[in-house]
Amino acid sequence: MLELKDISVSYGPVGALHNLTINVAPGELVTILGANGAGKSTTLMTISGLVRPQSGSIHFSGTRIDTLRSHEIVKLGITQAPEGRRVFGPLTVRENLLLGAFTRSGHPREVEKRLDWIFTMFPRLKERKDQMSGTLSGGEQQMLAIGRALMAEPRLLLLDEPSLGLAPLIVKSIFKTIKDINQAGVTVILVEQNAKAALKLADRAYVLEVGHLRMEGPAQDLLDDPMVQKTYLGVS
Protein backbone atom coordinates (compact mmCIF):
# COMPACT_ATOMS: atom_id res chain seq x y z
CA MET A 1 0.00 0.00 0.00
CA LEU A 2 2.80 2.41 0.97
CA GLU A 3 6.33 1.96 -0.31
CA LEU A 4 9.22 4.20 0.66
CA LYS A 5 12.22 3.29 -1.44
CA ASP A 6 15.75 4.54 -0.64
CA ILE A 7 14.46 7.79 0.81
CA SER A 8 17.11 10.32 1.83
CA VAL A 9 16.28 13.62 3.46
CA SER A 10 18.50 16.41 4.70
CA TYR A 11 17.87 19.77 6.31
CA GLY A 12 20.52 21.95 4.73
CA PRO A 13 23.83 20.14 5.02
CA VAL A 14 22.61 17.89 7.82
CA GLY A 15 21.34 14.48 6.77
CA ALA A 16 18.23 13.31 8.63
CA LEU A 17 17.33 10.13 6.72
CA HIS A 18 19.65 7.86 4.73
CA ASN A 19 18.30 5.43 2.13
CA LEU A 20 15.26 4.49 4.14
CA THR A 21 13.07 1.72 2.73
CA ILE A 22 9.74 0.96 4.36
CA ASN A 23 6.77 -1.08 3.12
CA VAL A 24 3.31 -1.09 4.63
CA ALA A 25 0.58 -3.50 3.52
CA PRO A 26 -3.13 -2.64 3.56
CA GLY A 27 -4.69 -3.08 6.99
CA GLU A 28 -1.40 -3.24 8.87
CA LEU A 29 -0.51 -1.43 12.05
CA VAL A 30 3.18 -0.64 11.70
CA THR A 31 5.25 1.15 14.30
CA ILE A 32 8.43 3.18 13.79
CA LEU A 33 10.64 3.33 16.86
CA GLY A 34 13.77 5.24 17.68
CA ALA A 35 15.36 7.69 20.09
CA ASN A 36 14.91 11.44 19.90
CA GLY A 37 16.37 12.77 16.65
CA ALA A 38 16.35 9.37 14.92
CA GLY A 39 14.29 10.73 12.01
CA LYS A 40 10.82 9.40 12.85
CA SER A 41 8.96 12.69 12.44
CA THR A 42 10.97 13.47 9.33
CA THR A 43 9.77 10.16 7.87
CA LEU A 44 6.11 11.02 8.49
CA MET A 45 6.49 14.60 7.25
CA THR A 46 8.12 13.30 4.08
CA ILE A 47 5.21 10.93 3.49
CA SER A 48 2.78 13.84 4.03
CA GLY A 49 4.71 16.00 1.57
CA LEU A 50 5.78 18.71 4.02
CA VAL A 51 9.40 17.69 3.68
CA ARG A 52 10.90 16.83 0.29
CA PRO A 53 13.26 13.86 -0.08
CA GLN A 54 16.63 14.41 -1.83
CA SER A 55 16.41 11.01 -3.45
CA GLY A 56 14.29 7.89 -3.51
CA SER A 57 10.60 7.50 -4.18
CA ILE A 58 7.33 7.03 -2.33
CA HIS A 59 4.37 5.19 -3.82
CA PHE A 60 0.89 4.96 -2.35
CA SER A 61 -1.47 2.38 -3.86
CA GLY A 62 0.58 2.51 -7.04
CA THR A 63 0.65 6.32 -7.29
CA ARG A 64 3.95 8.12 -6.93
CA ILE A 65 3.39 10.72 -4.19
CA ASP A 66 6.81 12.17 -3.33
CA THR A 67 6.37 14.74 -6.09
CA LEU A 68 2.81 15.68 -5.12
CA ARG A 69 1.85 18.68 -2.98
CA SER A 70 0.65 18.07 0.56
CA HIS A 71 -3.05 18.76 -0.10
CA GLU A 72 -3.03 16.28 -2.98
CA ILE A 73 -1.59 13.64 -0.67
CA VAL A 74 -4.39 14.22 1.83
CA LYS A 75 -6.91 13.86 -0.99
CA LEU A 76 -5.41 10.48 -1.87
CA GLY A 77 -6.18 9.31 1.67
CA ILE A 78 -3.11 9.89 3.87
CA THR A 79 -3.58 12.05 6.96
CA GLN A 80 -1.46 12.74 10.00
CA ALA A 81 -1.84 13.59 13.69
CA PRO A 82 1.52 15.35 14.08
CA GLU A 83 3.94 15.39 16.97
CA GLY A 84 2.86 17.88 19.63
CA ARG A 85 -0.77 17.55 18.41
CA ARG A 86 -0.80 21.02 16.79
CA VAL A 87 -4.51 21.58 17.21
CA PHE A 88 -5.71 25.03 16.12
CA GLY A 89 -5.82 26.50 19.63
CA PRO A 90 -7.96 29.59 18.99
CA LEU A 91 -10.58 27.54 17.12
CA THR A 92 -13.26 25.38 18.72
CA VAL A 93 -13.14 21.59 18.86
CA ARG A 94 -15.85 21.40 16.23
CA GLU A 95 -14.06 23.85 13.93
CA ASN A 96 -10.86 21.80 14.26
CA LEU A 97 -12.72 18.65 13.29
CA LEU A 98 -14.39 20.35 10.32
CA LEU A 99 -10.98 21.56 9.14
CA GLY A 100 -9.93 17.92 9.21
CA ALA A 101 -12.68 17.31 6.65
CA PHE A 102 -11.48 20.21 4.49
CA THR A 103 -10.95 17.98 1.46
CA ARG A 104 -14.38 16.35 1.95
CA SER A 105 -16.46 19.51 1.77
CA GLY A 106 -18.31 18.26 -1.30
CA HIS A 107 -19.91 15.60 0.89
CA PRO A 108 -21.59 17.41 3.80
CA ARG A 109 -23.77 14.46 4.82
CA GLU A 110 -20.81 12.11 5.11
CA VAL A 111 -18.91 14.74 7.06
CA GLU A 112 -21.79 14.96 9.57
CA LYS A 113 -21.81 11.17 9.90
CA ARG A 114 -18.07 11.15 10.38
CA LEU A 115 -18.37 13.81 13.05
CA ASP A 116 -20.89 11.64 14.92
CA TRP A 117 -18.54 8.67 14.65
CA ILE A 118 -15.64 10.71 16.13
CA PHE A 119 -17.92 11.92 18.91
CA THR A 120 -18.89 8.34 19.75
CA MET A 121 -15.25 7.35 19.81
CA PHE A 122 -14.29 10.36 21.95
CA PRO A 123 -17.32 11.43 24.03
CA ARG A 124 -15.11 13.99 25.78
CA LEU A 125 -14.77 15.89 22.51
CA LYS A 126 -18.54 15.99 22.11
CA GLU A 127 -18.94 17.50 25.57
CA ARG A 128 -16.40 20.17 24.65
CA LYS A 129 -17.28 20.71 21.03
CA ASP A 130 -17.82 24.47 21.35
CA GLN A 131 -14.82 25.03 23.59
CA MET A 132 -11.60 26.61 22.26
CA SER A 133 -9.30 23.68 21.67
CA GLY A 134 -6.34 25.47 23.25
CA THR A 135 -8.09 25.12 26.60
CA LEU A 136 -8.32 21.31 26.40
CA SER A 137 -6.08 19.02 28.47
CA GLY A 138 -3.16 17.27 26.74
CA GLY A 139 -5.09 14.01 26.47
CA GLU A 140 -8.12 15.73 25.00
CA GLN A 141 -5.96 17.59 22.50
CA GLN A 142 -4.45 14.27 21.42
CA MET A 143 -7.94 12.84 20.93
CA LEU A 144 -8.79 15.92 18.90
CA ALA A 145 -5.66 15.58 16.78
CA ILE A 146 -6.51 11.95 16.03
CA GLY A 147 -10.19 12.71 15.45
CA ARG A 148 -9.27 15.59 13.16
CA ALA A 149 -6.99 13.33 11.12
CA LEU A 150 -9.82 10.79 10.80
CA MET A 151 -12.32 13.34 9.49
CA ALA A 152 -10.89 13.11 5.97
CA GLU A 153 -11.71 9.37 5.92
CA PRO A 154 -8.07 8.38 5.41
CA ARG A 155 -6.95 4.96 4.22
CA LEU A 156 -3.57 5.51 5.86
CA LEU A 157 -3.29 7.27 9.22
CA LEU A 158 0.08 8.58 10.46
CA LEU A 159 0.38 9.09 14.21
CA ASP A 160 3.44 10.87 15.62
CA GLU A 161 4.06 10.12 19.30
CA PRO A 162 0.45 10.21 20.48
CA SER A 163 1.56 9.20 23.99
CA LEU A 164 3.93 12.15 24.42
CA GLY A 165 3.50 13.80 27.80
CA LEU A 166 0.32 11.96 28.75
CA ALA A 167 -0.52 10.08 31.95
CA PRO A 168 -0.25 6.25 31.68
CA LEU A 169 -3.99 5.71 32.02
CA ILE A 170 -4.76 8.10 29.15
CA VAL A 171 -2.03 6.53 27.03
CA LYS A 172 -3.65 3.17 27.54
CA SER A 173 -7.03 4.42 26.42
CA ILE A 174 -5.56 6.19 23.38
CA PHE A 175 -3.63 3.07 22.35
CA LYS A 176 -6.82 1.04 22.60
CA THR A 177 -8.56 3.56 20.35
CA ILE A 178 -5.70 3.28 17.84
CA LYS A 179 -6.21 -0.48 17.76
CA ASP A 180 -9.95 0.03 17.21
CA ILE A 181 -9.30 2.45 14.36
CA ASN A 182 -6.95 -0.06 12.76
CA GLN A 183 -9.50 -2.83 13.15
CA ALA A 184 -12.10 -0.62 11.51
CA GLY A 185 -9.94 -0.95 8.38
CA VAL A 186 -7.60 2.05 8.54
CA THR A 187 -3.94 1.27 7.93
CA VAL A 188 -1.82 2.90 10.65
CA ILE A 189 1.79 3.97 11.00
CA LEU A 190 2.48 4.71 14.65
CA VAL A 191 5.65 6.57 15.60
CA GLU A 192 6.56 6.09 19.24
CA GLN A 193 9.26 6.43 21.84
CA ASN A 194 7.14 4.31 24.16
CA ALA A 195 8.54 1.19 22.47
CA LYS A 196 7.02 -1.45 24.68
CA ALA A 197 3.43 -0.29 24.34
CA ALA A 198 3.84 0.30 20.61
CA LEU A 199 5.33 -3.15 19.97
CA LYS A 200 2.50 -4.81 21.86
CA LEU A 201 0.02 -3.00 19.66
CA ALA A 202 1.69 -3.28 16.26
CA ASP A 203 1.91 -6.03 13.65
CA ARG A 204 5.36 -5.01 12.47
CA ALA A 205 8.04 -2.55 13.46
CA TYR A 206 10.95 -0.54 12.11
CA VAL A 207 13.73 0.78 14.29
CA LEU A 208 15.58 3.95 13.25
CA GLU A 209 18.93 5.12 14.53
CA VAL A 210 20.20 8.58 13.53
CA GLY A 211 18.54 8.38 10.16
CA HIS A 212 19.44 4.78 9.36
CA LEU A 213 17.15 1.79 9.40
CA ARG A 214 18.55 -0.40 12.13
CA MET A 215 16.05 -3.24 12.31
CA GLU A 216 12.68 -4.37 10.99
CA GLY A 217 10.40 -7.32 11.54
CA PRO A 218 7.25 -8.63 13.22
CA ALA A 219 6.59 -6.74 16.43
CA GLN A 220 6.73 -9.90 18.55
CA ASP A 221 10.22 -10.73 17.24
CA LEU A 222 11.46 -7.29 18.23
CA LEU A 223 9.90 -7.63 21.67
CA ASP A 224 11.95 -10.82 22.12
CA ASP A 225 15.16 -9.41 20.64
CA PRO A 226 17.88 -8.90 23.28
CA MET A 227 19.32 -5.81 21.59
CA VAL A 228 15.89 -4.16 21.43
CA GLN A 229 15.19 -5.15 25.00
CA LYS A 230 18.42 -3.60 26.15
CA THR A 231 18.27 -0.39 24.12
CA TYR A 232 14.59 0.40 23.87
CA LEU A 233 12.73 -1.58 26.51
CA GLY A 234 15.02 -0.88 29.43
CA VAL A 235 15.56 -4.56 30.18
CA SER A 236 19.07 -5.25 31.47
Place this chain on the structure above:
Amino acid sequence: MEVFIQQTTNGLAVGGIYALIALGYTMVYGVLKLINFAHGDLFALGAYLGFTLLVSFGLAGYVGMVSAILICSLMVMVFSGLAGYLLERVAYRPLRNSDRISAVVSALGASIFFQNAIMLVWGAQYRSYPAGIIPNLTISFAGQNIPLIRIFVLVASVVIMLILYFFINRTRIGMAIRASAIDQGAARLMGIDVRSVIALVFIIGPALGGLAGVMVGIYYGQINFNMGQMYGLKAFTAAIIGGIGNIPGAMLGGLLLGLVEAFGAAYISLAWRDAITFIVLILILVVRPTGILRERVAEKL
Protein backbone atom coordinates in the same frame (compact mmCIF):
# COMPACT_ATOMS: atom_id res chain seq x y z
CA MET B 1 -20.16 69.59 21.85
CA GLU B 2 -20.03 70.73 18.26
CA VAL B 3 -16.34 69.95 17.96
CA PHE B 4 -16.87 66.65 19.73
CA ILE B 5 -19.51 65.36 17.34
CA GLN B 6 -17.77 66.65 14.24
CA GLN B 7 -14.48 65.10 15.27
CA THR B 8 -16.07 61.81 16.29
CA THR B 9 -17.75 61.33 12.93
CA ASN B 10 -14.70 62.57 11.06
CA GLY B 11 -12.40 60.33 13.11
CA LEU B 12 -14.57 57.29 12.48
CA ALA B 13 -14.70 57.95 8.73
CA VAL B 14 -10.95 58.37 8.43
CA GLY B 15 -10.48 55.48 10.87
CA GLY B 16 -12.64 53.27 8.63
CA ILE B 17 -10.26 54.01 5.76
CA TYR B 18 -7.24 53.21 7.95
CA ALA B 19 -8.95 49.98 8.98
CA LEU B 20 -9.50 48.87 5.38
CA ILE B 21 -5.82 49.38 4.62
CA ALA B 22 -4.75 47.84 7.94
CA LEU B 23 -6.62 44.63 7.06
CA GLY B 24 -4.22 44.05 4.18
CA TYR B 25 -1.18 44.33 6.46
CA THR B 26 -2.68 42.13 9.10
CA MET B 27 -3.97 39.37 6.80
CA VAL B 28 -0.66 39.02 4.98
CA TYR B 29 1.20 39.10 8.26
CA GLY B 30 -1.19 36.48 9.60
CA VAL B 31 -0.32 33.85 7.00
CA LEU B 32 3.26 34.82 6.12
CA LYS B 33 4.60 36.60 9.24
CA LEU B 34 5.80 39.23 6.81
CA ILE B 35 5.04 42.94 6.56
CA ASN B 36 4.08 43.75 2.99
CA PHE B 37 5.88 47.08 2.72
CA ALA B 38 4.40 47.64 -0.73
CA HIS B 39 0.85 47.53 0.60
CA GLY B 40 0.61 51.32 1.03
CA ASP B 41 1.62 51.74 -2.60
CA LEU B 42 -1.09 49.36 -3.75
CA PHE B 43 -3.49 51.60 -1.86
CA ALA B 44 -2.12 54.59 -3.79
CA LEU B 45 -2.42 52.62 -7.02
CA GLY B 46 -6.11 52.09 -6.22
CA ALA B 47 -6.60 55.82 -5.75
CA TYR B 48 -5.03 56.50 -9.17
CA LEU B 49 -6.97 53.77 -10.94
CA GLY B 50 -10.11 55.37 -9.50
CA PHE B 51 -8.89 58.73 -10.77
CA THR B 52 -8.45 57.32 -14.27
CA LEU B 53 -11.91 55.76 -14.29
CA LEU B 54 -13.75 58.72 -12.79
CA VAL B 55 -11.82 61.64 -14.29
CA SER B 56 -9.90 60.60 -17.39
CA PHE B 57 -12.54 58.17 -18.52
CA GLY B 58 -15.45 60.21 -17.14
CA LEU B 59 -17.37 57.16 -16.04
CA ALA B 60 -20.14 59.24 -14.43
CA GLY B 61 -20.97 60.74 -17.79
CA TYR B 62 -22.01 57.32 -19.09
CA VAL B 63 -23.79 55.70 -16.17
CA GLY B 64 -24.59 58.39 -13.60
CA MET B 65 -22.85 59.14 -10.35
CA VAL B 66 -24.06 56.31 -8.13
CA SER B 67 -23.34 53.56 -10.66
CA ALA B 68 -20.04 55.23 -11.52
CA ILE B 69 -18.87 55.00 -7.92
CA LEU B 70 -19.99 51.38 -7.65
CA ILE B 71 -18.43 50.29 -10.94
CA CYS B 72 -15.27 52.25 -10.21
CA SER B 73 -14.95 50.66 -6.76
CA LEU B 74 -15.44 47.17 -8.15
CA MET B 75 -12.99 47.65 -10.98
CA VAL B 76 -10.38 49.17 -8.70
CA MET B 77 -10.77 46.22 -6.32
CA VAL B 78 -10.27 43.79 -9.18
CA PHE B 79 -7.19 45.60 -10.51
CA SER B 80 -5.61 46.19 -7.11
CA GLY B 81 -6.25 42.55 -6.22
CA LEU B 82 -4.58 41.52 -9.46
CA ALA B 83 -1.61 43.79 -8.71
CA GLY B 84 -1.36 42.19 -5.26
CA TYR B 85 -1.46 38.73 -6.79
CA LEU B 86 1.33 39.59 -9.23
CA LEU B 87 3.35 41.19 -6.44
CA GLU B 88 3.17 37.96 -4.47
CA ARG B 89 4.14 35.84 -7.47
CA VAL B 90 7.07 38.04 -8.48
CA ALA B 91 8.43 39.52 -5.26
CA TYR B 92 7.53 37.10 -2.49
CA ARG B 93 6.88 33.54 -3.66
CA PRO B 94 10.35 33.00 -5.16
CA LEU B 95 11.79 33.94 -1.75
CA ARG B 96 9.52 31.67 0.29
CA ASN B 97 12.43 29.52 1.45
CA SER B 98 14.98 32.32 1.85
CA ASP B 99 15.65 34.18 5.06
CA ARG B 100 13.41 36.93 6.36
CA ILE B 101 15.73 39.77 5.43
CA SER B 102 15.55 38.91 1.70
CA ALA B 103 11.78 39.14 1.83
CA VAL B 104 11.95 42.51 3.60
CA VAL B 105 14.39 43.86 1.00
CA SER B 106 12.18 42.54 -1.79
CA ALA B 107 9.15 44.19 -0.18
CA LEU B 108 10.94 47.55 0.05
CA GLY B 109 12.03 47.20 -3.56
CA ALA B 110 8.46 46.51 -4.65
CA SER B 111 7.34 49.59 -2.76
CA ILE B 112 9.85 51.82 -4.56
CA PHE B 113 8.84 50.23 -7.86
CA PHE B 114 5.14 50.96 -7.39
CA GLN B 115 5.77 54.52 -6.25
CA ASN B 116 7.88 55.29 -9.29
CA ALA B 117 5.52 53.52 -11.63
CA ILE B 118 2.64 55.63 -10.33
CA MET B 119 4.71 58.79 -10.72
CA LEU B 120 5.70 57.88 -14.28
CA VAL B 121 2.15 57.04 -15.35
CA TRP B 122 0.19 59.75 -13.57
CA GLY B 123 2.82 62.39 -12.84
CA ALA B 124 4.20 63.84 -9.62
CA GLN B 125 1.63 66.61 -9.20
CA TYR B 126 -1.51 66.39 -7.09
CA ARG B 127 -4.54 64.99 -8.89
CA SER B 128 -8.13 65.90 -8.12
CA TYR B 129 -11.17 63.70 -7.97
CA PRO B 130 -14.34 65.26 -9.44
CA ALA B 131 -15.77 67.76 -6.98
CA GLY B 132 -19.15 66.95 -5.53
CA ILE B 133 -18.94 63.32 -6.56
CA ILE B 134 -21.03 62.66 -3.51
CA PRO B 135 -23.65 65.46 -3.46
CA ASN B 136 -22.45 68.23 -1.19
CA LEU B 137 -25.24 67.73 1.33
CA THR B 138 -25.31 67.53 5.08
CA ILE B 139 -27.29 65.40 7.44
CA SER B 140 -28.55 66.72 10.72
CA PHE B 141 -27.42 64.66 13.70
CA ALA B 142 -27.59 65.68 17.38
CA GLY B 143 -28.06 69.26 16.31
CA GLN B 144 -25.02 69.16 14.05
CA ASN B 145 -24.73 69.15 10.29
CA ILE B 146 -22.66 66.17 9.23
CA PRO B 147 -21.47 66.02 5.61
CA LEU B 148 -23.17 63.21 3.70
CA ILE B 149 -19.84 62.12 2.29
CA ARG B 150 -18.53 61.41 5.78
CA ILE B 151 -21.49 59.15 6.53
CA PHE B 152 -21.02 57.48 3.17
CA VAL B 153 -17.35 56.68 3.79
CA LEU B 154 -18.03 55.42 7.30
CA VAL B 155 -20.97 53.22 6.31
CA ALA B 156 -19.13 51.81 3.29
CA SER B 157 -16.08 50.80 5.32
CA VAL B 158 -18.15 49.26 8.10
CA VAL B 159 -20.21 47.24 5.62
CA ILE B 160 -17.06 45.95 3.91
CA MET B 161 -15.57 45.02 7.28
CA LEU B 162 -18.70 43.13 8.30
CA ILE B 163 -18.63 41.17 5.04
CA LEU B 164 -14.98 40.32 5.55
CA TYR B 165 -15.61 39.30 9.14
CA PHE B 166 -18.40 36.98 8.03
CA PHE B 167 -16.25 35.55 5.24
CA ILE B 168 -13.31 34.82 7.55
CA ASN B 169 -15.35 33.28 10.34
CA ARG B 170 -18.22 31.53 8.62
CA THR B 171 -17.00 30.19 5.29
CA ARG B 172 -14.82 27.22 4.46
CA ILE B 173 -12.22 29.34 2.68
CA GLY B 174 -12.23 31.82 5.55
CA MET B 175 -11.54 29.00 7.99
CA ALA B 176 -8.68 27.84 5.76
CA ILE B 177 -7.19 31.34 6.00
CA ARG B 178 -7.49 31.32 9.79
CA ALA B 179 -6.01 27.83 10.07
CA SER B 180 -3.08 28.80 7.82
CA ALA B 181 -2.44 31.85 9.99
CA ILE B 182 -2.44 29.77 13.19
CA ASP B 183 -0.19 26.91 11.99
CA GLN B 184 0.78 26.63 8.35
CA GLY B 185 2.16 23.11 8.68
CA ALA B 186 -0.92 21.81 10.46
CA ALA B 187 -3.10 23.51 7.85
CA ARG B 188 -1.24 21.65 5.12
CA LEU B 189 -1.81 18.39 6.97
CA MET B 190 -5.56 19.15 6.79
CA GLY B 191 -5.31 19.21 3.01
CA ILE B 192 -5.44 22.99 2.76
CA ASP B 193 -3.52 24.35 -0.22
CA VAL B 194 -1.65 27.01 1.75
CA ARG B 195 0.02 28.40 -1.36
CA SER B 196 -3.41 29.31 -2.73
CA VAL B 197 -4.45 30.72 0.63
CA ILE B 198 -1.42 33.05 0.54
CA ALA B 199 -2.26 34.10 -3.02
CA LEU B 200 -5.86 34.78 -1.97
CA VAL B 201 -4.77 36.93 0.96
CA PHE B 202 -2.57 38.92 -1.44
CA ILE B 203 -5.69 39.51 -3.54
CA ILE B 204 -8.14 40.40 -0.77
CA GLY B 205 -5.77 42.73 1.12
CA PRO B 206 -4.81 44.93 -1.85
CA ALA B 207 -8.41 44.87 -3.13
CA LEU B 208 -9.53 46.43 0.17
CA GLY B 209 -6.52 48.76 0.12
CA GLY B 210 -7.33 49.90 -3.41
CA LEU B 211 -10.91 50.55 -2.40
CA ALA B 212 -9.63 52.65 0.50
CA GLY B 213 -7.61 54.62 -2.05
CA VAL B 214 -10.77 55.48 -3.97
CA MET B 215 -12.44 56.44 -0.70
CA VAL B 216 -9.61 58.84 0.13
CA GLY B 217 -9.96 60.37 -3.32
CA ILE B 218 -13.66 60.84 -2.82
CA TYR B 219 -13.35 62.04 0.77
CA TYR B 220 -10.49 64.52 0.41
CA GLY B 221 -10.76 65.19 -3.32
CA GLN B 222 -6.99 65.06 -3.83
CA ILE B 223 -4.39 62.33 -4.27
CA ASN B 224 -0.64 62.26 -4.86
CA PHE B 225 1.89 59.62 -5.82
CA ASN B 226 3.50 59.13 -2.44
CA MET B 227 0.29 59.13 -0.39
CA GLY B 228 0.91 55.41 0.15
CA GLN B 229 3.71 56.15 2.58
CA MET B 230 1.78 58.20 5.10
CA TYR B 231 -1.40 56.15 4.85
CA GLY B 232 0.60 52.96 4.84
CA LEU B 233 2.37 53.92 8.03
CA LYS B 234 -0.88 54.96 9.68
CA ALA B 235 -2.67 51.77 8.68
CA PHE B 236 0.35 49.76 9.82
CA THR B 237 0.08 51.54 13.17
CA ALA B 238 -3.60 50.64 13.26
CA ALA B 239 -2.72 47.00 12.64
CA ILE B 240 -0.15 47.10 15.45
CA ILE B 241 -2.67 48.71 17.80
CA GLY B 242 -5.08 45.84 17.18
CA GLY B 243 -2.30 43.25 17.37
CA ILE B 244 -0.83 42.43 13.98
CA GLY B 245 -2.30 39.26 12.48
CA ASN B 246 -5.58 39.90 14.24
CA ILE B 247 -8.40 40.77 11.84
CA PRO B 248 -10.97 42.28 14.25
CA GLY B 249 -7.98 44.00 15.87
CA ALA B 250 -7.10 45.80 12.64
CA MET B 251 -10.69 47.01 12.29
CA LEU B 252 -10.74 48.25 15.86
CA GLY B 253 -7.23 49.71 15.62
CA GLY B 254 -8.12 51.69 12.49
CA LEU B 255 -11.22 53.24 14.01
CA LEU B 256 -9.37 53.99 17.24
CA LEU B 257 -6.44 55.65 15.47
CA GLY B 258 -8.85 57.73 13.38
CA LEU B 259 -10.51 58.97 16.57
CA VAL B 260 -7.24 59.68 18.39
CA GLU B 261 -5.98 61.68 15.42
CA ALA B 262 -9.18 63.63 14.99
CA PHE B 263 -9.29 64.60 18.65
CA GLY B 264 -5.59 65.33 18.78
CA ALA B 265 -5.93 67.63 15.79
CA ALA B 266 -8.96 69.36 17.29
CA TYR B 267 -7.92 69.71 20.91
CA ILE B 268 -4.13 69.85 20.72
CA SER B 269 -3.15 71.21 17.33
CA LEU B 270 -3.67 70.34 13.69
CA ALA B 271 0.09 70.29 13.23
CA TRP B 272 0.26 67.36 15.62
CA ARG B 273 -2.09 65.14 13.65
CA ASP B 274 0.56 62.98 11.98
CA ALA B 275 2.97 63.10 14.90
CA ILE B 276 0.28 61.61 17.12
CA THR B 277 0.26 58.49 15.00
CA PHE B 278 3.95 57.94 15.53
CA ILE B 279 3.72 58.62 19.22
CA VAL B 280 0.96 56.00 19.41
CA LEU B 281 3.04 53.54 17.33
CA ILE B 282 6.11 53.93 19.53
CA LEU B 283 4.07 53.79 22.73
CA ILE B 284 2.34 50.59 21.65
CA LEU B 285 5.60 48.95 20.56
CA VAL B 286 7.23 49.82 23.87
CA VAL B 287 4.37 49.28 26.28
CA ARG B 288 2.26 46.62 24.65
CA PRO B 289 3.86 45.09 21.53
CA THR B 290 1.16 42.45 21.43
CA GLY B 291 -1.40 45.13 20.59
CA ILE B 292 -4.59 45.69 22.52
CA LEU B 293 -5.75 42.20 21.57
CA ARG B 294 -2.59 40.00 21.19
CA GLU B 295 0.35 38.90 18.83
CA ARG B 296 3.87 40.21 19.11
CA VAL B 297 5.68 41.95 16.29
CA ALA B 298 8.92 43.66 17.27
CA GLU B 299 11.21 40.66 16.76
CA LYS B 300 9.40 39.45 13.67
CA LEU B 301 10.07 42.49 11.50
